Amino acid sequence: MKRTQLFTKTSKTAPADEVARNAQLLIRAGFIHKEMAGAYAFLPLGLRVIEKIKNIVREEMNAIGGQETMMTALQPRELFERTNRWDDAVVDNWFKTELKSGVKLGLGLTHEEPFTISVGEYAQSYKDFPLFVYQIASKFRNELRAKSGILRCREFLMKDMYSFARSQTEHDELYEQAAAAYTRVYDRLGIGDITFRTKADGGYFTENYSDEYQTLSLIGEDTLFHVPGTDKWFNQEVAPSQAPLLDNQDKEEKPLENVEGEGVIGVNALAKMLGITPEQTTKTMLYVTDSGEVVAAAVRGGYDINEIKLRKVLNVKSLKLADEETVRKVTGAEIGYAGLLNLPKEVRVIVDESCANRTNFEMGGNQTNLHAMNVNWGRDLPSPEKFFDIKTAKEGDLDPETGQIYEVERSIEAGNIFPLESKYTDALDVYYTDEKGERQSIIMGCYGIGISRVMGIIAEVFADDRGLVWPKSVAPFQVYLINIGDDEEVLREATAIYKDLQVNGAEVIWDDRPEARPGEKFADADLMGIPWRVVVSAKTLNKNGFELKARASDETLDVGPRELILKILGQEFTDENVDKLKFVR
RNA sequence: CGGGGUGUGGCGCAGUUGGUAGCGCGCCGCGUUUGGGACGCGGAGGUCGAAGGUUCAAGUCCUUUCACCCCGACCA
Numbered sequence A: 001m002k003r004t005q006l007f008t009k010t011s012k013t014a015p016a017d018e019v020a021r022n023a024q025l026l027i028r029a030g031f032i033h034k035e036m037a038g039a040y041a042f043l044p045l046g047l048r049v050i051e052k053i054k055n056i057v058r059e060e061m062n063a064i065g066g067q068e069t070m071m072t073a074l075q076p077r078e079l080f081e082r083t084n085r086w087d088d089a090v091v092d093n094w095f096k097t098e099l100k101s102g103v104k105l106g107l108g109l110t111h112e113e114p115f116t117i118s119v120g121e122y123a124q125s126y127k128d129f130p131l132f133v134y135q136i137a138s139k140f141r142n143e144l145r146a147k148s149g150i151l152r153c154r155e156f157l158m159k160d161m162y163s164f165a166r167s168q169t170e171h172d173e174l175y176e177q178a179a180a181a182y183t184r185v186y187d188r189l190g191i192g193d194i195t196f197r198t199k200a201d202g203g204y205f206t207e208n209y210s211d212e213y214q215t216l217s218l219i220g221e222d223t224l225f226h227v228p229g230t231d232k233w234f235n236q237e238v239a240p241s242q243a244p245l246l247d248n249q250d251k252e253e254k255p256l257e258n259v260e261g262e263g264v265i266g267v268n269a270l271a272k273m274l275g276i277t278p279e280q281t282t283k284t285m286l287y288v289t290d291s292g293e294v295v296a297a298a299v300r301g302g303y304d305i306n307e308i309k310l311r312k313v314l315n316v317k318s319l320k321l322a323d324e325e326t327v328r329k330v331t332g333a334e335i336g337y338a339g340l341l342n343l344p345k346e347v348r349v350i351v352d353e354s355c356a357n358r359t360n361f362e363m364g365g366n367q368t369n370l371h372a373m374n375v376n377w378g379r380d381l382p383s384p385e386k387f388f389d390i391k392t393a394k395e396g397d398l399d400p401e402t403g404q405i406y407e408v409e410r411s412i413e414a415g416n417i418f419p420l421e422s423k424y425t426d427a428l429d430v431y432y433t434d435e436k437g438e439r440q441s442i443i444m445g446c447y448g449i450g451i452s453r454v455m456g457i458i459a460e461v462f463a464d465d466r467g468l469v470w471p472k473s474v475a476p477f478q479v480y481l482i483n484i485g486d487d488e489e490v491l492r493e494a495t496a497i498y499k500d501l502q503v504n505g506a507e508v509i510w511d512d513r514p515e516a517r518p519g520e521k522f523a524d525a526d527l528m529g530i531p532w533r534v535v536v537s538a539k540t541l542n543k544n545g546f547e548l549k550a551r552a553s554d555e556t557l558d559v560g561p562r563e564l565i566l567k568i569l570g571q572e573f574t575d576e577n578v579d580k581l582k583f584v585r
Numbered sequence B: 001c002g003g004g005g006u007g008u009g010g011c012g013c014a015g016u017u018g019g020u021a022g023c024g025c026g027c028c029g030c031g032u033u034u035g036g037g038a039c040g041c042g043g044a045g046g047u048c049g050a051a052g053g054u055u056c057a058a059g060u061c062c063u064u065u066c067a068c069c070c071c072g073a074c075c076a
Helices: A021-028 A044-063 A077-081 A112-122 A168-188 A267-274 A307-314 A324-331 A423-427 A451-462 A488-503 A518-528 A561-569 A575-580
Strands: A032-036 A039-042 A066-069 A074-076 A095-098 A104-107 A131-140 A155-165 A195-201 A209-216 A222-226 A233-235 A257-260 A282-289 A294-300 A319-321 A348-351 A361-364 A370-375 A407-421 A431-433 A439-441 A443-450 A479-483 A508-511 A532-536 A546-550 A556-559
Touching: A021 A032, A021 A451, A039 A044, A044 A066, A044 A131, A044 A155, A044 A168, A044 A451, A074 A077, A077 A104, A077 A112, A112 A131, A112 A155, A112 A423, A112 A443, A155 A168, A155 A451, A168 A195, A168 A209, A168 A407, A168 A443, A195 A222, A195 A407, A209 A222, A209 A233, A209 A451, A267 A361, A267 A370, A282 A307, A282 A324, A282 A361, A294 A307, A294 A324, A307 A319, A307 A348, A407 A423, A407 A451, A423 A443, A443 A451, A479 A488, A479 A518, A488 A508, A488 A532, A488 A561, A508 A518, A532 A561, A546 A561, A556 A561, A561 A575
Parallel strands: A066 A131, A195 A233, A294 A348, A479 A508, A479 A532
Antiparallel strands: A032 A039, A074 A104, A095 A104, A131 A155, A155 A443, A195 A209, A209 A407, A222 A233, A222 A407, A257 A370, A282 A294, A282 A319, A361 A370, A407 A443, A431 A439, A532 A546, A546 A556
16 A cells, blocks of 8 residues: 555644553554544554454454354344343443334343354254354443543444353363463464463353453553462452461450540551551451341451452352441441441351451441450450451462462453353253253353454553554554655665565555655654565665665664565575565566 | 543644734645755634623633543443
């Protein structure tokens, strides 16, 4: 493509309302256009990147047998009511619309239901399974807040694949095949060495864990806990944690005492008032489970209670903080003074392991404005039979399995895979018939990669102070060709190499603008992040013909056309390879 | 949804106690330039986010509203 045919231009300034580096650079370079918060258009250069990413993902999904489809964006209410995902109280980021007749519709935000229906319409025998189906299409999610440029949008491009298996064992195999395909995708996208498979919460999809693919980046929204020297990575919300032991514990037990602290709420304020460290305080929260059971959960000061972990310990599906009335009834105090002392018998007590191995600790007094000091297990209240891990891991914590201190990293989610069991297939009455003629549940998995988000991640993590830096596999063009000067010989050589590169399969954009000065062309080549830059000028024609420079390096090479093309194709400069080259000249 | 901030040519910004809307980049024309975002001369382009109000007079003051950004909460 010639630069003069490209309608977009570059800009020295980014719009003031964009803060994220990915969006600033992509807009300055003319790759995307912001239509509104969380919705970006892809312009010619940006679309080329999107297509490259899509093709890599498509190839890897096809390689494991994935069948590509395209579902509809418009989704019927009735379908999602069958899986209890229509109600805004359950799924709160629907975009909903309606037909002229008043019939309610949703814009697809995930496609378990339509895929399950489509598969179930045809695949009914055990002989039809297992299978993978997927699509690459726009998703619509009414996020409360779009942010970080194209990393969190309300309309975005996603590849979503779904697996359908005849058993949990078969599902597990498919799941690992898909996981391996994901690893290959990230490798090919050039972010393989900074992208890790992590354990994450299953969220709304499943009570189980899910796996995420997280790319390390300081601008990331997620926090990862990594066991050094291993491939064990956890998202913060599910990282098992062991609190570091406290080294300042009294040897002797002191007498229990009650201290008045009117209006003192919050661990730090409390510790300050009592003259103790925050680690000597205890945070007790009351929850009500889906079966109505009241649970008191306690962690040592400085930690937060992790509802995901607590839910798993209690083996319940949902959990909510007890309301004021329940708190008053159970503890006899206003919110903020709950403790474990003298609780009614029917309250189940779950204590985090961070509360063990302490002497003379503080705890809410279960009386408004009262705090109990110098509490000791065994003496003032029975020591729990078992301590659990119900806290959100924080920096400094240990991996309970290895005892190693976690490395903590910021990251961006680049993909997510979930085991779905038979939640959706059962709900939609989609089953298969086994060899014996009996009806069986179908085990599903789902596998997502945000195509447009991955583009943002790549833009974000590789960019330098001169602009974007695309890996070759996703760059909109491989070569940015620059002619300096427009005398006959320079133009003739530029035209020749432009065609020669193209016939040999290299994508090239030729900055043929007659009025642009050299500095402007260099700056654009850098800003656009094209992997190779080729210069033709009177100067280069006096040497070997062309100057070649990689975007990611400062070195330049003076090369002839054969060597130039081979370098760009990633081939050795051998007679055999030279013979295969085609030349238009 | 809570807190904070910003809306003025395509982009970045200035605009004083209310008194004829400006600058840089970009764009158009002519000329000189050509290895890291050139220079000169001449041009085009704005109902100042929107609506209402105060005033002889509003980009500026008041009210309402919309949009965007940041922090937090949320995030299938």
